[in-house]
Amino acid sequence: MSVTERPLIELDGVEKVFDVRRKTGFLKRERRQVRAVDSLSFTVARGEMVGYIGPNGAGKSTTIKMLTGILTPSAGRLRVAGIDPSRERTRLAHRIGVVFGQRTTLWWDLPLIDSYRLMHRMYRIPDARYRENLDRCVELLELGDLLAAPVRQLSLGQRMRGDIAAALLHDPEVLYLDEPTIGLDVISKAKVRGFLKELNAELGTTVLLTTHDLQDIEQLCSRVMVIDHGRLMYDGALAGLHEVGESERILVVDLERELPPVEAPPARVVKVEGPRQWLAFPAGESAAALVARIAAEYPLVDLSVREPDIEDVIARMYAGAVPGRTEKAVS
Amino acid sequence: MGSGRLYTAVAAGGFRRYATYRVATAAGVFTNTAFGIILVYTYLALWDEKPHLGGYDQAQAVTYVWLGQCLYATLAIQGGGFEKDLMARIRTGEIAVDLYRPADLQLWWLASDVGRSLFQLLGRGVIPFVFGAVFFPMALPRDVTTWAAFALALLLAMVVSFGIRYLAALSAFWLMDGMGVTQAVMITGVFFSGIVLPLNAFPGALGEVVRVLPWAGQVQMPADVLMGETDPLGAFAFQAVWAVALLAAGRLLQSAATRRVVVQGG
Numbered sequence: 189m190s191v192t193e194r195p196l197i198e199l200d201g202v203e204k205v206f207d208v209r210r211k212t213g214f215l216k217r218e219r220r221q222v223r224a225v226d227s228l229s230f231t232v233a234r235g236e237m238v239g240y241i242g243p244n245g246a247g248k249s250t251t252i253k254m255l256t257g258i259l260t261p262s263a264g265r266l267r268v269a270g271i272d273p274s275r276e277r278t279r280l281a282h283r284i285g286v287v288f289g290q291r292t293t294l295w296w297d298l299p300l301i302d303s304y305r306l307m308h309r310m311y312r313i314p315d316a317r318y319r320e321n322l323d324r325c326v327e328l329l330e331l332g333d334l335l336a337a338p339v340r341q342l343s344l345g346q347r348m349r350g351d352i353a354a355a356l357l358h359d360p361e362v363l364y365l366d367e368p369t370i371g372l373d374v375i376s377k378a379k380v381r382g383f384l385k386e387l388n389a390e391l392g393t394t395v396l397l398t399t400h401d402l403q404d405i406e407q408l409c410s411r412v413m414v415i416d417h418g419r420l421m422y423d424g425a426l427a428g429l430h431e432v433g434e435s436e437r438i439l440v441v442d443l444e445r446e447l448p449p450v451e452a453p454p455a456r457v458v459k460v461e462g463p464r465q466w467l468a469f470p471a472g473e474s475a476a477a478l479v480a481r482i483a484a485e486y487p488l489v490d491l492s493v494r495e496p497d498i499e500d501v502i503a504r505m506y507a508g509a510v511p512g513r514t515e516k517a518v519s
Numbered sequence: 520m521g522s523g524r525l526y527t528a529v530a531a532g533g534f535r536r537y538a539t540y541r542v543a544t545a546a547g548v549f550t551n552t553a554f555g556i557i558l559v560y561t562y563l564a565l566w567d568e569k570p571h572l573g574g575y576d577q578a579q580a581v582t583y584v585w586l587g588q589c590l591y592a593t594l595a596i597q598g599g600g601f602e603k604d605l606m607a608r609i610r611t612g613e614i615a616v617d618l619y620r621p622a623d624l625q626l627w628w629l630a631s632d633v634g635r636s637l638f639q640l641l642g643r644g645v646i647p648f649v650f651g652a653v654f655f656p657m658a659l660p661r662d663v664t665t666w667a668a669f670a671l672a673l674l675l676a677m678v679v680s681f682g683i684r685y686l687a688a689l690s691a692f693w694l695m696d697g698m699g700v701t702q703a704v705m706i707t708g709v710f711f712s713g714i715v716l717p718l719n720a721f722p723g724a725l726g727e728v729v730r731v732l733p734w735a736g737q738v739q740m741p742a743d744v745l746m747g748e749t750d751p752l753g754a755f756a757f758q759a760v761w762a763v764a765l766l767a768a769g770r771l772l773q774s775a776a777t778r779r780v781v782v783q784g785g
Contacts, residue, residue, distance in 0.1 A: 256619040260778075281621035291613045293620075297536045306532065309525040310622050338539070 194270065195231035196362055196394050197255065202228045202264035204250050204418075224250040226418035227264070234361070237388045237395040239409035239426075241402075243506045247418040248398040252364050255396070256286055269361055282311060285355035285393075289367035292347060293354050294339040300350050301335040304357060311358035318357060325353035328383050345376030352380065356387070363387070365397040369404055381407050402502070416506055429505075435496035436468040439478060444487035452482050463489075471496050525622060526630035533601075533634025537642070544642045547592055551647040555588040559655055573719030578658040579746050580717075585651030586742050587714045589644035590673075593636050594680040594737050596712050598704040601632040601681075602688035606697035609688070618777060625769055628688075629681050636677045658746055665744070668751040672741040675758035679736040682765025683708075689769065692776035713739040719748075733761040 204225040212218045225247040253259040257273030271280045294303040308318045329349040369377045414422040449457035455469035562580045608614045687704050691697045711734030718739045736758040743749035
């Protein structure tokens with residue numbers, strides 16, 4: 189296998205165990221181990237845009253921190269661009285960009301442009317390259333009017349755009365985004381998403397993003413990984429989650445008059461309101477066939493199909509209702 | 520060379536950051552001038568009773584007071600420099616952002632604190648000192664060499680001051696809450712730096728001890744260099760030894776801290 193074909197990010201049986209000491213008496217401490225990440229294995233190819241989701245405390249941020257080299261894995265093998273992050277954190281830093289949605293890398297009291305000048309020096313970006321990248325980010329993220337403003341005066345959405353630009357000035361091969369749209373309004377979210385999409389399409393930057401906003405994933409990521417209790421619960425296409433989550437679609441039928449519940453297995457009536465009835469059926473089943481069957485036997489006036497809500501699917505997965513399954517990526 | 524430019528930029532940022540707060544600076548100038556006046560009259564009364572206390576005459580005692588007020592904010596004698604930012608970043612977990620950068624944590628904060636020191640010296644320290652020189656008799660050197668030696672002693676004092684506060688700040692990795700350490704920094708700073716009373720005037724064994732502690736490198740040494748009361752080379756050596764020792768200890772503590780880092784806030 190040649191170097192270029194190697195995945196950009198490789199995790200093999202990665203674990204992270206924290207020692208937590210708890211006070212149990214006046215001077216007694218109880219030592220407990222918390223497994224934040226448990227035998228995690230996945231790869232991300234160059235140019236992929238992957239969503240990494242899970243409930244709070246699932247191990248998302250711990251994973252990101254291991255990928256930047258801030259935290260050292262307790263066990264397993266981890267490589268980013270062929271580099272062992274915790275051993276060569278500084279060398280890796282030149283090749284990755286990181287945005288923590290709830291923290292800022294910008295200099296709080298100083299104009300935004302000062303932080304960028306600092307990045308210029310810190311990453312030793314050649315002058316021409318710096319100018320070019322800065323101009324591009326300023327244009328696409330609409331930072332022009334903000335460069336002279338102290339960071340503390342920026343709104344959350346503006347600051348986030350400023351942070352994303354700061355992470356990209358040194359042409360990182362991979363960008364980690366930890367909840368990049370948290371707290372943003374609809375318009376700011378759209379701007380951030382639009383920019384990331386363009387970044388990935390035009391520069392081929394690999395993006396790994398954690399989020400609680402499923403719209404981020406739906407609009408950006410062709411692949412999603414779900415983590416819970418430090419374990420990978422799902423790895424595959426977003427659409428495939430429905431299948432795994434045993435989700436159901438809802439067929440709403442309006443009949444001519446009030447009738448007893450429609451009988452059309454495998455669909456089952458979940459609600460009746462006058463002449464209107466709600467039928468749940470497995471998401472994998474054809475709606476057309478079901479409608480045809482009902483239309484043949486009942487006086488059908490109108491109908492609509494409601495797609496399953498991906499949030500429900502994931503919520504059920506988090507709750508442990510669905511046994512985890514991993515669609516292994518073919519490599 | 521590249522990293523030199525980075526840390527120069529960080530220092531410049533530290534300078535400008537403090538320059539942003541003009542009202543705070545003006546209030547600081549007023550405070551240090553007022554305190555200087557109070558202390559000068561206290562010292563003059565004391566030196567009336569005990570002439571040549573600590574080996575200083577009255578003009579030297581007055582010089583010592585105004586130099587102390589000049590260096591109070593410059594050397595963050597009672598804290599209030601980078602360490603409160605660093606402790607807050609450790610507590611909130613923002614330190615994670617600093618750690619993945621391709622920059623050295625200690626040098627980063629040193630540069631930013633030196634930038635802050637230089638601003639506090641020029642923006643806040645010089646005015647009370649000049650005020651003192653105009654309205655009170657002071658013992659100031661006339662030759663450039665002594666002033667140059669003083670400048671070097673001051674620079675070393677900045678590093679020593681940083682070294683002490685860096686150790687204090689890193690304790691937040693273990694203690695999480697920096698309140699107690701901040702208090703300790705305030706009290707030890709006020710007492711051991713000699714800003715209240717010259718360390719030369721401390722009696723007996725207590726005097727012997729405080730004069731070899733690192734805090735002695737902050738106000739006492741630069742003052743004695745300025746007033747020609749000590750051999751500059753000896754003062755530089757004293758300060759340099761402490762600076763290196765403190766920085767080395769800081770580096771050791773830093774590597775222990777970042778190895779066990781449990782970055783706060785997930």
